[in-house]
Amino acid sequence: MKEPYPKILTGAYPLGPYPMEKLRQVNEPTTAIVGPIERFDEREHGFNRAARGDYGSRAQHRSSRGYPVSGAVASNYAGLAAMGERAHAAIEETMPPYPLPEDPGILTRHVKSLGYFMGADVVGTCRIPRYTIYSHDSAGNPVENDHPNAVTIVVDQGYATMDASSGDDWISSAQSHRAYTTSAFIAFAVAAYIRKLGYAARVHYSEDYQLVLPPLLLLAGVGEIARNGIVLNPFLGLRFKAAVVSTDMPLEADKPVDFGLQDFCRKCKKCAVECPVQAISYDDEMSVYNGYQRYPFSAERCTRFRLTNPHGSFCGRCIKVCPWNKPAGWTHDLVRWMIQHAPVLNGFFVRTDDLFGYDKANRDRQWWFDPSE
Amino acid sequence: MKEPYPKILTGAYPLGPYPMEKLRQVNEPTTAIVGPIERFDEREHGFNRAARGDYGSRAQHRSSRGYPVSGAVASNYAGLAAMGERAHAAIEETMPPYPLPEDPGILTRHVKSLGYFMGADVVGTCRIPRYTIYSHDSAGNPVENDHPNAVTIVVDQGYATMDASSGDDWISSAQSHRAYTTSAFIAFAVAAYIRKLGYAARVHYSEDYQLVLPPLLLLAGVGEIARNGIVLNPFLGLRFKAAVVSTDMPLEADKPVDFGLQDFCRKCKKCAVECPVQAISYDDEMSVYNGYQRYPFSAERCTRFRLTNPHGSFCGRCIKVCPWNKPAGWTHDLVRWMIQHAPVLNGFFVRTDDLFGYDKANRDRQWWFDPSE
Numbered sequence A, B: 001m002k003e004p005y006p007k008i009l010t011g012a013y014p015l016g017p018y019p020m021e022k023l024r025q026v027n028e029p030t031t032a033i034v035g036p037i038e039r040f041d042e043r044e045h046g047f048n049r050a051a052r053g054d055y056g057s058r059a060q061h062r063s064s065r066g067y068p069v070s071g072a073v074a075s076n077y078a079g080l081a082a083m084g085e086r087a088h089a090a091i092e093e094t095m096p097p098y099p100l101p102e103d104p105g106i107l108t109r110h111v112k113s114l115g116y117f118m119g120a121d122v123v124g125t126c127r128i129p130r131y132t133i134y135s136h137d138s139a140g141n142p143v144e145n146d147h148p149n150a151v152t153i154v155v156d157q158g159y160a161t162m163d164a165s166s167g168d169d170w171i172s173s174a175q176s177h178r179a180y181t182t183s184a185f186i187a188f189a190v191a192a193y194i195r196k197l198g199y200a201a202r203v204h205y206s207e208d209y210q211l212v213l214p215p216l217l218l219l220a221g222v223g224e225i226a227r228n229g230i231v232l233n234p235f236l237g238l239r240f241k242a243a244v245v246s247t248d249m250p251l252e253a254d255k256p257v258d259f260g261l262q263d264f265c266r267k268c269k270k271c272a273v274e275c276p277v278q279a280i281s282y283d284d285e286m287s288v289y290n291g292y293q294r295y296p297f298s299a300e301r302c303t304r305f306r307l308t309n310p311h312g313s314f315c316g317r318c319i320k321v322c323p324w325n326k327p328a329g330w331t332h333d334l335v336r337w338m339i340q341h342a343p344v345l346n347g348f349f350v351r352t353d354d355l356f357g358y359d360k361a362n363r364d365r366q367w368w369f370d371p372s373e
Helices: A046-051 A057-061 A068-074 A077-087 A104-117 A159-164 A172-196 A213-219 A261-268 A270-274 A299-308 A317-321 A330-341 A343-356 B046-051 B057-061 B068-074 B077-087 B104-117 B159-164 B172-196 B213-219 B261-268 B270-274 B299-308 B317-321 B330-341 B343-356
Strands: A122-127 A149-156 A201-204 A240-247 A287-289 A292-294 B122-127 B149-156 B201-204 B240-247 B287-289 B292-294
Touching: A046 A057, A046 A299, A057 A299, A068 A172, A068 B172, A077 A172, A077 B077, A104 A122, A104 A149, A104 A172, A104 B159, A122 A213, A149 A172, A149 A213, A159 B104, A172 A201, A172 A240, A172 B068, A172 B172, A213 A240, A261 A343, A270 A317, A330 A343, B046 B057, B046 B299, B057 B299, B068 B172, B077 B172, B104 B122, B104 B149, B104 B172, B122 B213, B149 B172, B149 B213, B172 B201, B172 B240, B213 B240, B261 B343, B270 B317, B330 B343
Parallel strands: none
Antiparallel strands: A122 A149, A149 A240, A201 A240, A287 A292, B122 B149, B149 B240, B201 B240, B287 B292
């Protein structure tokens, strides 16, 4: 392929299903990273602490995979592990049959397009700051990764099932595993492709991380940090999971985005109200945690409840009730636009959302079975 | 979950993204299965014959995976094989934590919903006739499968990339591998779920078949047989691949469908005109092949060209130019409706299609690179 490159590679069209390109781009995330940030030890993650017994016996021994739908979806991790074993081996067969473009922008849109072709909902890129590399993995081994660039692969958990769910019922963990396994499946194909072009690439997914993903999603412009401390995308809400490919391929970095979420989250507080264990703050202002500006959040309460939830398998109640959890469509696109451009209306939208019952489980559409207790 | 069951499980809503439920259902496929049908020996498949050298040295030694995009997508087969090894072992951990409904219709919509949740575009069910079981596998071992029921998992190859492609260029094999691997990924989760409920289940996908898939897709109402001998779905055209789960779980079988394709294909002949090696018949009437009514088709010409195509990796030109290869949307839904209800207009639609250039590659949207030759 010679210059001029096709329009799709020069940025003339949106690459994926959502108009990410139309969001306002900014030089710094809307939640400040003030630093200094200490590298995180994966052993201190909630699930690893629970596995050591820090949250009690029930949290230590209960697996999301005991619920059959969840266990079935999670069974595909076996195959992903096999992809990983092959992929993490030394660079295999590198066979560049075409001269790659020197322009990193062209190359970046090419690689992103492969992610979209494979079914990703949002694909972003960013540099990898050293503070996003875990200091130690869950087994206690020191972690190093010298790849400068990240490709973030985002997959929707699916609106139809979220519509039928309360967010903290039996399907919750299956929704997570579905999006985790699918994003990893896509990431392995993208990483294999990058290696075939002669560059190093490694997949970071829910069973095998070297990198802390949320700050990478923030830097890559996937979304802004919401009140509950995780990244919110304006088209998917909080209803997604991600995998990341780290690489030494020269890529153009995306910028963080600003679609007005900070004003919205300050007023809304719906996730804080609805959280079954009050793990999310009602504060009007953020504080600073390990160098990140964010609302206070109790990871312990959240993790403990997810592992012990007596009426469900895990929990994603904040994801469900978030007013940004909406189907694709023009009325909701209009509301998204107005939130971005007329923040004075934000309180009105939250109340309208309550009236329409978007926070309720639409049980007419529940396709899964509850265990008999 | 107790009766009454949620509306989604009683058939009140469409389960998936396309209104498959609205198609006219018929008792017998629109292309007659007159029999007797001899069971097929997998060694006689075009690709296996090519591998033995029947189609010459270039066809014997050239792999679709030499093109890097295709090889990267196909690298995920390694993970699917690992899922298969685990899955084909004796029935594991069966832990039915809820009483399953006795009504096979409820159970069928439940299992189909899992397929849709995982991302399938169409999920169907049918009985497994003995003639669809291969007599021998590609290694020459006799094949047996005593599962009465099949779940067909259909995945779109993707309109955006097909729009950019000629159908017989470099992205063709990657499109196939993308839909083959994704449908298998979904099928492994569905099969794992069925086993967790205490039934046997096996996945049949592009790397590991016991069953001949096209007649199962026909019986399950995924579509009708088109002029080029494969199943056409009215919403996806020929632009899909499938995997199948066979099981002894009691399931309700779907019926074959009739959306007017036979009259359309008799008049259209576009695939025959555009086939680069004239493998597709121009005949006005079908003949009978191994008990199936269909148009004559040269599998040898088709396979040989796909393996030796000098300007691409494989070929799906018939898939690309088929007038049923259209994006989702109301104008095209209208045309689909009119074809079904006013077959006298079929010739007009084919000519309109030519005028709008749907058979052309939209190179502005080509995101992949061609090898330098």
